[in-house]
Amino acid sequence: MLTRVDKRAVAGRFAAAAGGYDASARVQARIAAALADRLTALPLPDGARVLEIGCGTGLLTAAALARLPHVGTWLASDIAPAMTARCRQRLAQDPRLTVAVMDGEAPAVAGPFDLICSSLALQWFPDAGGALARWRRLLAPGGVLLVATLGVDTFAQWRAALAAAGAPWAGPAYPDGASLSRWLGAGGRVERQDFVEHHADAHHFLRSLRGIGADYAPARLAPVTLRRAMRLLDATRPVDITYDVRWLLAS
Numbered sequence: 001m002l003t004r005v006d007k008r009a010v011a012g013r014f015a016a017a018a019g020g021y022d023a024s025a026r027v028q029a030r031i032a033a034a035l036a037d038r039l040t041a042l043p044l045p046d047g048a049r050v051l052e053i054g055c056g057t058g059l060l061t062a063a064a065l066a067r068l069p070h071v072g073t074w075l076a077s078d079i080a081p082a083m084t085a086r087c088r089q090r091l092a093q094d095p096r097l098t099v100a101v102m103d104g105e106a107p108a109v110a111g112p113f114d115l116i117c118s119s120l121a122l123q124w125f126p127d128a129g130g131a132l133a134r135w136r137r138l139l140a141p142g143g144v145l146l147v148a149t150l151g152v153d154t155f156a157q158w159r160a161a162l163a164a165a166g167a168p169w170a171g172p173a174y175p176d177g178a179s180l181s182r183w184l185g186a187g188g189r190v191e192r193q194d195f196v197e198h199h200a201d202a203h204h205f206l207r208s209l210r211g212i213g214a215d216y217a218p219a220r221l222a223p224v225t226l227r228r229a230m231r232l233l234d235a236t237r238p239v240d241i242t243y244d245v246r247w248l249l250a251s
């Protein structure tokens with residue numbers, strides 16, 4: 001979990017990375033496409049009203065709007081204005097889309113929505129459980145919540161290298177399935193699907209995290225420790241990095 005002050009820092013990192021995000025967001029694009037595929041299996045009504053939280057540059061927005069011609073309105077939102085600007089630019093031609101700068105942890109919208117969706121934003125929220133409860137309250141009767149977030153085994157290979165180098169994990173604390181189920185509440189379902197990203201070496205992996213603005217950590221590592229951990233990760237070059245994706249579904 002992150003504190004309120006950390007949240008501002010997170011938003012700043014993502015805003016600064018918006019221009020180069022797409023070039024580094026390889027696994028994020030795969031996860032967005034997988035989420036969009038899952039959306040097509042949902043029984044959404046014609047003219048469905050959709051809220052997307054943490055849209056970034058619009059990877060999920062674009063993939064979903066292309067697959068869901070019967071959607072009526074799609075409100076894409078993000079806390080970082082530079083991200084919303086890229087999303088608006090990407091999908092300027094789609095009349096169903098509105099883009100807003102908004103803190104998705106406590107959405108300033110009335111609803112109701114037939115669908116609320118989000119890809120890889122929830123793990124950055126200081127109060128993910130509170131956010132999920134608020135999102136569910138914004139659903140119309142029969143509405144659906146579908147969220148991709150990261151679970152406890154995310155970056156397992158990098159965590160192991162850090163531990164072997166004597167460094168504690170310094171990134172966000174990713175929850176286990178039990179915590180996610182509890183946060184999601186009654187009638188919710190949590191499923192796991194691993195996505196593996198291949199990198200030439202540790203440097204390439206860390207550069208890709210920086211490239212999307214996801215390199216925020218509450219505590220900084222000493223350079224000597226960081227180099228030791230990178231050498232350990234490089235022992236198995238090329239490097240595979242696991243994203244432990246959790247699909248959260250509720251209605």
Ligand SMILES: C[S@@+](CC[C@H](N)C(=O)[O-])C[C@H]1O[C@@H](n2cnc3c(N)ncnc32)[C@H](O)[C@@H]1O
Pocket residue numbers: 007010011014015025028029032053054055056057058059060077078079080083102103104105118119120121124125212214
């Ligand atoms: C890893 S990116 C994912 C973006 C996009 N959904 C994708 O899959 O490419 C995380 C996004 O969440 C946004 N974000 C982080 N905290 C947020 C918050 N409290 N409210 C709304 N968006 C937030 C960031 O600005 C960033 O655009």
